[in-house]
Amino acid sequence: MTVPTSSTGAALAARRAAAVAAGVTSLLPGHFATGAEPGVLIDQDGARLIDLGAGIGVTTVGNAAPAVVEAVRRQAAEFTHACFMINPYEGYVAVCEQLNALTPGAHEKRSALFNSGAEAVENAVKIARHATGRPAVAVFDHAYHGRTNLTLALTAKNMPYKHRFGPFAGEVYRAPTSYPLRDPAGLTGPDAARRAIAHLDAQVGATNLAAVLIEPIQGEGGYIVPAPGFLPALADWCRANGIAFIADEVQTGFCRTGSWFACDHEGVTPDLVATAKGIAGGLPLAGVTGRADLMDAVHPGGLGGTFGGNPLACAAALATIDTMRAERLAEAADRIGATIAARLGPLVAEHPALAEVRGRGAMVGLEFVGPDGAPAPEVARRVAARCHRAGVIVLTCGTYGNVIRLVPPLVIPADVLDEGLRVLADAIRSC
Template identity: 50%
Template sequence: MTETLAAIDAPTLPQTRHLATSIPGPRSAALHEQRVQQVSSGFGMTLPVFVNRADGGIIEDVDGNRLIDFASGIAVTSLGAANRRVAERVAKQLEDFTHTCFMVTEYESLTQVCGWLNQHTPGDFEKRTALFSTGAEAVENAVKIARAATGRANVLVFDEAYHGRSLLTMGMTAKVNPYKLNFGPMPEHIVRAASANPLRPAAGAATVEAVLASVEQTLVEHGPQSFAAMVIEPIQGEGGFVVPMAGFIPGLRKLADKHGIVLVIDEIQTGMGRTGKLFASEHEGVAGDLILTAKALANGVPLSAVTGRKELMNAPHAGGLGGTYAGNPLACEAALAVFEQFEDGALLENAQLIERVAREILEPLVRQTSVVAEVRGRGAMLAIEFADAGSLAPRPDVAAAVSKACHGAGVLTLTCGTHGNVLRLLPPLVIGEELLRDGLGVLAQQIRSAAS
């Protein structure tokens, strides 16, 4: 392979995996005990390691271990967890002011972020943008906007969907444990339809035509005229990094147009170059009426956005949208630094190359083992689903064992999926190829060990 990942900014932290102690080390273990005494146990935890520094594709813990980052803060720190251009712009803003609330007094950086999103999100129609702080806020405000514009109440969501942890977005999310368990009752006016999972199609819906017919039947059963919005992830994230059957997203676009429903494309995890294009919906050739961004939008500084058709975005009354921290100036400066780094195309090329390297190393495991059912995804948003050969019975035990073994070897991985049987890979787009190959080699070795 002659291609190499492009250097964006040379990292200051050594880009090599290094184990100074066991994982977690003694200092992390002591700090974790303090966490147990001080932090709500309702917060989940993937790996009890406390971070000292991070840069490029490496996280260095307080014990001096250097772990390969295949998580990116769950697709947040796509440009590395210590991106210097982001830090420089935020630091300069800190010298001027930290916050004023845009609904009280205005600042130019928010308008500039909105302008960039209006220009770069899919769709050749006139757009407007509203900024918020979290992905869940973006989802909820998209529903508010769609309801204000249409005068309708119902929201169509899909099997295996994940949209957030607030009350409304919990209701929109498919997975019960841990997201909805013990938190009911859920909001009304949320209707769920079949998704287009190629590996695990819904009953009687083995083709994209059958899935779309099922979706339309769901609309008919509840009255198409009652739906304000249908909300879809172009690649379902927490549901297992499910890339839908070809034609599914375009088919939803046609159904939305047919019934006057606002098509909301949730790009909170898939956006900002993660899949090798700025937005994953570009792979489908589809523009949503509203598109949602967050996570990597400001590379770790809390910021989210709803961008869409002018007539929809302007439907709510003045004062109907907003939030005290919505579009905070520090976050806006961080986003502008992110935008600058996408200008030359190197980050998108890196995402595409990450996929090629990962498939080269991981796809042979499908035929070499009896527990890897599929390697899937796009760009630097990839997943391995573990299931028994033939029956496709989910193997969450294998996913958990492989992830734990990777952690012990200094590679940070995450699991996901409706059945908890999927290991997901979200390396930063700035990771070096040598480091990437090292981490993938560890992963492949642990999968072979678990399958033997």
């Protein structure tokens, strides 16, 4: 289908331009969301947009999921805010209990709640520094961890995130990651880990590191799945040297990769886990969960925030987790990933510009390259634009902007997914 532009959309776009800061962009500026169905957004003219982006991996259980809507309605009728640092409430405690139970590892854990992924990552770093008494934090090439000053220091990509926003927080050091498509031939996951460890040992020193922070599958950096053995080797080195291993599961968590958390795939148990995005059915909520000794090392009053763990968001999170269990959404993610691989994987052999279809579960990246293997962001942009014109929402990502990421709601109907993938496959062939 071709999505029309309308006078209503144009009028709304004009109001937006007059009221919203220019630095806040929109991928589809003429299509204002007014409603949703499973796997579909509806704009101001009633046009249906197949949603393969889920609000950047947020609406995992669907947009306006009935259980989430009802839970928020009930909570709103009781009270909408009672700062947990003043008056505690059961919803906050219940979400922390769920996080402690669901995140990897059977050890004793504690959790704290915040508003966004960047807040979660920043607080995880704070906790690691406080608990270890060390200053340095290691991150990786292609990493994305947020847009606050500290998380921009942790993030690798300059445009549009870091450009002219510095100076950034110090004591942040970057190491090479495992990027199988672009690593030297034959470099295994443990080899890549040894490369990173040697880099950090030489340039920082293990005894100065409070934390190693990594996305188990890199998100904005290009949906990069590290080679098997990379994460376990890093985690082992951290454990041997008293370094907190922090998993940024903001985008990978909550069934997205076919398991509750991406670390589960290789049996990695992080010391601290940062979560957000899919946790609360579209409401702003984030968490840090970790070893009780690390979390409890922070002095009373050292963690918190006015809105962290808001009652409405907590109610939404509990309903979201219940929905994930009841609808077996980790298994749904695997089915979605298998469908995407079956439909798009064969195009790699047909079209040299498509170098790889990679991912886990319903977190899939398509990397585009030129004849010399160099990143081809212009091809990714053309493919994405063609999809948008046909009413299919896809997102680009990658350090070089040459990757299309597919991160659909896990409740997307099979026929809707099939139609979206047909449009995307046609776009790849035509571009």
